[in-house]
Amino acid sequence: MKKGVLLVNLGSPDSTDTKDVKRYLDEFLMDPRVIDVPRWARILLVRGIILNTRPKQSAAAYKRIWWDEGSPLIVISRRLQKKVQDNVTLPVALAMRYGSLTLKKGLQELRDQGVDDVLVVPLYPQFAMATTETINVKVEELRKEFFPTMEITSLPAFYNQPEYIKILSKSISEALEGLDYEHLLFSYHGVPERHIRKSDITRSHCKIDNTCCVTPSAAHRFCYRHQCLETTKLVVDALNLQEGTYSTSFQSRLGFDPWLQPYTDRTIERLGKSGIRKMVIVTPAFVSDCLETLEEIAMEGEEIFHEVGGKEFTTVPCLNDRDDFASFLAGKIDEWRIVDHKNAIA
Numbered sequence: 065m066k067k068g069v070l071l072v073n074l075g076s077p078d079s080t081d082t083k084d085v086k087r088y089l090d091e092f093l094m095d096p097r098v099i100d101v102p103r104w105a106r107i108l109l110v111r112g113i114i115l116n117t118r119p120k121q122s123a124a125a126y127k128r129i130w131w132d133e134g135s136p137l138i139v140i141s142r143r144l145q146k147k148v149q150d151n152v153t154l155p156v157a158l159a160m161r162y163g164s165l166t167l168k169k170g171l172q173e174l175r176d177q178g179v180d181d182v183l184v185v186p187l188y189p190q191f192a193m194a195t196t197e198t199i200n201v202k203v204e205e206l207r208k209e210f211f212p213t214m215e216i217t218s219l220p221a222f223y224n225q226p227e228y229i230k231i232l233s234k235s236i237s238e239a240l241e242g243l244d245y246e247h248l249l250f251s252y253h254g255v256p257e258r259h260i261r262k263s264d265i266t267r268s269h270c271k272i273d274n275t276c277c278v279t280p281s282a283a284h285r286f287c288y289r290h291q292c293l294e295t296t297k298l299v300v301d302a303l304n305l306q307e308g309t310y311s312t313s314f315q316s317r318l319g320f321d322p323w324l325q326p327y328t329d330r331t332i333e334r335l336g337k338s339g340i341r342k343m344v345i346v347t348p349a350f351v352s353d354c355l356e357t358l359e360e361i362a363m364e365g366e367e368i369f370h371e372v373g374g375k376e377f378t379t380v381p382c383l384n385d386r387d388d389f390a391s392f393l394a395g396k397i398d399e400w401r402i403v404d405h406k407n408a409i410a
């Protein structure tokens with residue numbers, strides 16, 4: 065069998081036009097693993113409420129971060145794809161879960177090169193129903209319908225892999241070099257609390273309190289909150305950060321349900337009000353800089369911080385197309401290529 069790789073990221077609208085943003089948000093938010101309510105309620109909520117106002121607002125936000133070459137997330141993902149391709153001997157394609165660069169096109173591109181054994185690499189360090197799971201489910205649907213003879217394996221979340229932690233820690237220490245700062249905030253994309261309970265394979269572990277995510281459990285393989293807290297902990301250990309000089313929060317809340325807490329915007333405000341004047345923020349749930357890091361954090365977050373007296377607000381770039389990150393992914397691909405992948409990837 066001929067092996068190949070499909071890197072998969074979230075996606076972006078085709079342009080910053082409100083109609084393109086609306087089309088993209090419709091596909092994204094109608095995904096039952098993103099807004100996980102019955103279909104009739106999702107239609108009412110997404111098409112009846114959110115899509116009436118959000119696309120214009122989001123289009124304006126995309127305009128603030130858009131590059132001449134296009135969406136930062138897509139451009140960066142392409143650069144990463146090229147670097148990974150330079151490091152391995154098998155074909156590497158790129159696709160997005162939402163938008164025009166579809167998973168179907170990505171799989172077809174590999175099939176056209178004779179590939180019939182694919183490693184799907186979700187570009188998310190932490191597992192979530194709205195990220196890794198929706199990619200895996202969609203890929204399986206496409207396999208059944210269009211590529212029935214293809215063998216497909218998915219790379220599990222790499223939130224605690226020593227090599228990944230080393231690279232993330234290095235990227236942070238590079239940003240901190242020569243910087244006099246008082247607090248480092250780890251801000252992860254949020255999800256509704258309900259998503260955490262739904263992903264609990266034990267059906268009894270996740271309480272979303274201060275104990276469950278630090279008590280060993282089989283549930284952690286699919287617990288986004290555990291995986292985020294673990295990434296923070298491992299980086300804290302690697303950088304020898306002192307208690308009280310760092311914290312973890314969750315950003316990008318949408319709607320009225322309770323999401324994972326503490327919320328990033330309120331945390332930035334609280335830090336500023338408590339007298340912190342120089343803060344640094346890192347966003348480990350995002351592999352590529354995107355709307356959520358370049359606009360929500362670097363622009364809106366900085367504004368909140370300054371409003372409450374903060375002076376210096378520094379953002380750590382995502383891993384993007386760093387050479388060491390591309391080599392890490394190439395290493396994972398090689399492990400799968402060389403060893404029988406059913407044994408290599410748990």
Ligand SMILES: C=CC1=C(C)c2cc3[nH]c(cc4nc(cc5[nH]c(cc1n2)c(C)c5CCC(=O)O)C(CCC(=O)O)=C4C)c(C)c3C=C
Pocket residue numbers: 074075076077089098099118122135137188192194195253254255256288316318349350353354355356
């Ligand atoms: C119910 C809504 C959402 C869930 C759940 C969610 C989870 C989730 N998302 C990411 C990564 C990204 N999200 C991005 C943008 C974005 N996310 C939502 C909503 C949910 N995300 C919306 C509505 C948007 C669009 C922008 C906006 O209108 O504010 C992006 C950026 C895309 C880009 O083009 O730059 C990323 C990346 C993760 C990792 C995650 C769960 C863990």
Ligand SMILES: [Fe+2]
Pocket residue numbers: 253316
């Ligand atoms: Fe999101």
Ligand SMILES: [Fe+2]
Pocket residue numbers: 269270271272276277278287289290
């Ligand atoms: Fe938990």
